[in-house]
Amino acid sequence: MSAAHGKVIAVDLIVVAAVGLLAGVINTVAGAGALLTFPVFLALGMSPLQANVANCIGVVPGNVASMVTFRKELATQKPLLRKVMLSAAIGSLLGGLVLFVLPERVFTYLVPALLGIGAVLVLIQPLVAKKLRSAKTHRGPIKSLVFGTSVYGGYFGTGIGVIFFAVLGLFAKGTTHQLNAVKVVLQGIANGVAGVLFCFIAPVPWPQTLVFGAMTMIAGPIGAYLSRKIPPAPLRYIIGTLGLVAAVRLAIA
Template sequence: MTPWEALLVAAAGLAAGAVNAAVGSGTLITFPVLLAVGYPPLLANVSNNIGLVPGSIAGVVGYRRELRGQRARLLRLCAASAVGGLAGAGLLLWLPAQTFAAVVPVLIGVAVVLVLLQPLVARRLAARRAETPRAGDSPWLTAGVAASGIYGGYFGAAQGVILLGLMGVTLPENLQRLNALKNAMALTVNLVAGVVFALLAEEIAWTAVLLIAAGATVGGRLGAALSRRLPPTAFRLLIAAVGVAAMAHLVLR
């Protein structure tokens, strides 16, 4: 990795940390950058997952105020996320690398669509909450969070959007409190999967991990601080553009 490539990876980590704290989908920034500097898809995904863990921690710390009063719910949903993340990481390591290379363009495409549809989803969720203000925790939410954790452990782009959608239709909370829960669950998935990868993966690009981790830690704190102030449209369009570029790169390589 050249110095310029290292700077690019660190900058991608910073942007991903900020986006993950604010919305989710930071993987759509770091993963294509790792591909662009020459890492194969499976190695890029494993290294990216580990590298984003410190940024996820920073995002949770930045949103700790919104987690107050949600301890029981947080523990239950994070436990479901851990089970799902463990299963997803196991699938990534158990299935052939060719399977991931073939599936990931589809996963990126789904993630891009979810990112672009997120404003519509948010409006629908707000309307549903207004109609059913007494909606409570649902066992279907726990099951959905576990399924989302499988996806997150396997790849994870736009997992945050999925989690916000699941919680928005079942929990009578405002989006900032839901976002705090989302950050905690995404951290749980990344952490569990990262431990599995660190122990069992045949190869990890530790230089890329450290660069992403450094950038994502700063980005996670910035994203948590600025997410209430910055309009998300530009971020969303940038993420979508990067995702489309990554799809094209994978399909045409």
């Protein structure tokens, strides 16, 4: 390996570390960190499939670290977690398998649309949250919705935290912080199951993924702390807009 090539790799890892720290915080606060990291990974030369795999595996340490920080909020949500955890695991496994059953060109073709959907979900979440606060019922097919969300998460995953939070807000009982904590657990399960699968069958860019994972692990508790202190809406607007820009650029490339 030439010195110039080594410098390029070092710069790439520094960029991944910086973006990973920021995305780890965002993922816990707003559930949309992949909207930031996915375009960056593409800019660093990864294929769409590699960027997706790196995102999925790399966020797991951050999810786990956030769970530990949220243990107080999770203590009251054990019945809900027991109800939906298996659905999240099975759905994610199915989504991950679909990703590799279909040709890679199908995924590459769908990426702009999926990225755009994730961005729109982030942008409209404040409106969804307002609607959910006025809802009078908390009944519904929560296991089926968690399963469906996890299938999407195993296949692509951008915006999965936003969808989980919307489902929980409509069909589960708890404070905003408690439901955000449950969202983090479901993200961890979905990403973890798909991530284990990808370790065996996917082209994992390991240097970048490991650096990314280490930074999300550091960032997870920071994001959990900040989620109790700052309003997430402005952050959602910024990330959602960046995601839409990235989706449009990929669509016209």
